[in-house]
Amino acid sequence: MKNSLSPQQEKLEQLKQLLPEVFTEGRVDWEKLKLSLGEDININNERYVLNWAGKSNAYKVLQEPTSKTLSPDKSESVDFDKTENLFIEGDNLEALKILQKSYFGKVKMIYIDPPYNTGNDSFIYPDRFKENLENYQKNVGDKDEDGYLIQDSIFKKNRKENGQYHSNWLNMMMPRLYLAKNLLRDDGVIFISIDDNEVHNLRLLMNEIFGEENFVACIVWEKVHTRKNSAKYFSVSHEYILLFAKNKLKWNRVLLPRENxxxxxxxxxxxxxxxxxxxxxxxxxxxxxxxxxxxxxxxxxxxxxxxxxxxxxxxxxxxxxxxxxxxxxxxxxxxxxxxxxAQDGLVPITIFHRKFAGDTSYSKKEIDNILTLKGIFEYVKPSLLIKRLMQITIKNNDIILDFFAGSGTTAHAVMQLNAEDGGSRKCISIQLPEICEEKSEAFKAGYKTIADIAKERIRRAGKKIKEDNKDKENIDQLDIGFKVLKVSDSNFREWRTDISSEKLDEQLDLHVDPIAEDASTENMVYELMLKNGKDLNSHIKHHNHIYSISDQENHDENILVLLLEEVNEGVIENVLQENPNKVIALDKLFKNNDQLKTNTALQMQDADIKFETI
Structure with missing residues (x-):
């Protein structure tokens, strides 16, 4: 039974009926109340700005570096060594920070379908990346026996009764959107699906991050076509997709292909x-x-x-x-x-009807058929909708990013469009391993996390697309694979200053061996690749104790060499023959042979090769 209102709450409810404009996030804004009552108020620093509780802390979260890295998981991948698609499992804020150096200015299109802040969403992430691992896990909760963070500890419900209902959502979105903007090319664009709960705030937030002059369109998508007579006011049949360009003057819109x-x-x-x-x-x-x-x-x-x-x-x-x-x-x-x-194609319009872009009925059947299981996802976007967005945005070999990947719809749409027009677009999907509820159909079917569902959906969709197009020329060359990489702790121990004198000896051991106990050579390769600006599809050659990493297309240029197994004069001679731009070696491999280390540094200097030791 619902509790009765206290006298204070009753007065607040009465005031809300009389003066709804003086309330902000459920609380009285005293400045607005005085203004509405005609008080003579001098408001300092009057300017047009979007402000909310916690905005300054959100900026701090944005600026804090992460010590995390990405570790490959070949067992869950499809065609790991050849595919150019990526599936990153982990918190998207950390993943976006990890990708900053390697993918800065490389992504042509971003599509995201973030939580809509309906009042029932569990989405408020504990963005505390500056803490050490022990404190971080204490804050976010324990892990289960398989190492997954417990769902109730990762998220908090953002109910409309919360005092900072809109602010919580903005604090979650703002740093992620700033980081996403960095990854876009100068001619890149971002599409964001949203509904009435936050479309007004999202538009203002995007104006602040991307600039109001880079707003392109607000697309209205017909998500359902059945009328709900049980609706209190209107039966809502649409959602929005906000489109912003990084630089609208540099974005060249692609015309939609003629269907008829x-x-x-x-x-x-x-x-x-x-x-x-x-x-x-x-x-x-x-x-x-x-x-x-x-x-x-x-x-x-x-x-x-x-x-x-x-x-x-x-x-x-x-x-x-x-x-x-x-x-x-x-x-x-x-x-x-x-x-x-006739014009080469059709100028897109801002109304996306269901016959053109699919609806929720279309998407539900789509995922149910692929996973051969009904009711696994209640609300997903149709791949046809994402395909339409790509058709007006990206060309045959561009990169598309989705950092709220959900069920993997974007990756599915990329493979489908590539099959139709022979393109080679690449998709980067990022999804948190959010635990499926035990009562859900997904959990009953054996899917532990949302990320597990997405990976299986992409696997099956790829096979189906290839089978449906088996008679098409060059269909065997269609990339239906994906590399799975997981956000994980660094392979190198972090130097800490917040420790007691009793543990100082342990900290000093980092000078001798900074490698973490559970580090693997392969994981170190990927971490050093990322930290040195190499993308995750770089060409890796392992020979004579040398890891030679080069750009995918030009194997003889811009080479990074990693020495992680053994160092001797013969290895150094082989490295010099590679003519790399940079060499990184584990310091312990020199085994206190100062002469070898000094000679190596001098040889690298003479060859104009940057040389570092860890």
Missing amino acids: IEAYKNPDNHQKGPWKLDPITAHNEYNADYIITKPNGVKLSRPQGSYWRFSENTIKEKIKSNEIVWGDGDSYPMVKRFLSE
Whole structure:
């Protein structure tokens, strides 16, 4: 039974009925109350700005570096050594920070479908990355026997009764959007799905981060087409997708492909090629007003309320070049519109109806069929919707990022579009291993986390796409794989200053061996790659105790060499023959041989190679 209101709450409710404008996040804003009552108030620093509780702390979270890294998991990957798609499992804030150096300015399109802040969402992340591991785990809660963070400890419900309902959501979104912007190319764009709960705040937040001048569109997507008569006020059938460019002046919109190209025919072998019929009249296009005489002698005036689409001279030219289909009797003629003269594609409009971009019914059937399980996800976006966004944004070999990957819809859409047009777009998906509720159909089916569902969905979708297109040329070259990488602790122990004198000896041991106990050579390779600006699809060659890492396309240029196994004169000689830009070696491999270390440093200097030891 609901508790009765206290006298104070009753007064607040009465005040809210009289003066709703003086409340902010459920609390009285005293400055607004005084203004509404006509008090003479001098408001300092008046300016147009989006502000909220915790904004300064959100900036601190943004600026704090992370010591985390990404560790490959080949057992969960598909075609690890060849694929260029990535699936990163872990908190997206940490993942975005980890990717900053390697993927800065490389992503063409970002699509995200973040929590909508409906009042029932569990999404407030404990963004405390400056703490040591022990304190961090104490704050976020224990792990289960498999090493997954317990769901109730990771998240907090952001109910509308909370005093900082909107602020909590903004604090979660702001640092992630700033980091995402850094990853976009100068001609890149970001799409964000959202509903009425936060669309107003998101628009202002995006104005602050990307600049109001870089707003492109607010797309309205028809998510459902059934009317809910049980709705209290309106049956909501839409959601929004905000589109911002990093620099609108540099973004070149791609026209949507024509879906009805088959409508163009050439039954009369016209010299201009295939055509279809368009009306000869329009509304006020040329204000043309004249008489057209048909070959059968019928004279036609323009219809009331409309005008001829073309001037009289243009119509005479079209008649002469056989571009008019007259029709019988006194019917109005039609004009041939030729495919050769049509625009390459269609300018997108801001209304995405369900037949064009799919709806929730479409997406539910889609994922149920792929996973052969009903009800595994209640709300997912259709891959058709993401495909439409890609069609107006990215070309055949661009990178798309989704850091709220959910069920893996974006990765599915990328593979589908590549299969259709022979493209080689790459997808980076980031998803937290959020625990599935025990009562959910997903948990019953054996899926422990949302990330597990996404990975399985991508595996199955890739196989299905390839099977559906098996007769298509070069379908064997379609990339349906993905590298799984997991956000994990660094392979190198961190120097700490917040320790007692009793533990100082342990800390001093870092000078001797800074490698963490559970570190592996492969994981160190990937961590050092990332920290030195190499992307995760770089070419890795392992030979003669040397890890040689180069750009995927130019294997002989911009080489990073890692020495993680053994160092001797022979190894150093082989390194010099690689002609790398930079060499990183574990200091302990020199085994206190100062002469070898000094000679190595001098040889690298003479060869103009940057040399570092860890």
